[in-house]
Amino acid sequence: MGLLDNLVGAFLKLTDPTPEYTGPRCLLERNSVGGCDKCASVCPHEAISLESYRVEIDEVKCTSCGLCTAVCPGIALEFPLGPIQEGLHRGQGQIRCSKVGGSGDEVRCLGQLTPGVLAEAGSKFGPLTLAHGDCAGCKIGSAEVPARVEWAVAEGRKYYPPLEATLQTQALPGAAVGRREFFGAMLGGAKRSAAELVPDLPFSAPEAEDARAQRPPELRLREIAARRAEEVRWPRIHIAEGCTLCPVCTNVCPTRAVERVRENVEGLSEEYTVTLTVAACTGCGACLSSCPPQVISLGEASKAEVFGERLELYRGVPPWYDL
Incomplete structure (x- = not known):
């Protein structure tokens, strides 16, 4: 694969609204007794089908709400969590969905907030403020988004028990951000984007034989939060x-x-x-x-x-x- 193909592929990956699927971590592919249909059940747009013991996502129907990534037991469905984490850091624990005005960083839908992301941000900034729009009439998520966020907060307390979060429909007032934090966050985002766009070298390191051995970012965020907690x-x-x-x-x-x-x-x-x-x-x-x-x-x-x-x-x- 040439440089141009790598760049095009990376661009499509960055703009693709569907979550990344790691089959070996899916309970369906692992043949767990009882299987699992949580991702398909929570999807508000019927974009997920469970065929041949694997997850299939319809790229046309998927709106990138993220609800499936938060509830996946094996963390087989993932969106890049780095940008969401950076947004919460720049906002010092505040973030809004794309349908709410005001200051501060935004995430496409609060459904993308996972227990690990919330626990890590809460362990650093204290009580979180999460703003959302009219979820019942939203074409991205659904009326269930606030309840699902509350569930993710409750799950996040396993890793950082003091975690607290307030959901509101008002616009965020914004948080004061110093120049060092601002440019530091920009540099981190630039490094991440550059890493995505760099093509694979001919002699890149071989991938692990078992994708399950690669600790997903969600688990690493849970670990960071747990280190800051007295008990978990x-x-x-x-x-x-x-x-x-x-x-x-x-x-x-x-x-x-x-x-x-x-x-x-x-x-x-x-x-x-x-x-x-x-x-x-x-x-x-x-x-x-x-x-x-x-x-x-x-x-x-x-x-x-x-x-x-x-x-x-x-x-x-x-x-x-x-x-």
């Missing part, structure tokens, strides 16, 4: 007695938070361990519904567990070794 309620799983050490939980996990490792223990039979990277757990529940003996439960992790070593959830010799 980050989701984590527990495994009770009765685990057969089968690979189902690791197979359905959208972010490789759960892993099963085979170990050779001297003097004993071969053991397996199931471990968890808490910071990669989205709390999607795929492992709960898919676990054959139903011994997995969802709980909350402490801050020490989030930023500590991988947790050992279960260890033993699989019963099928006796077969």
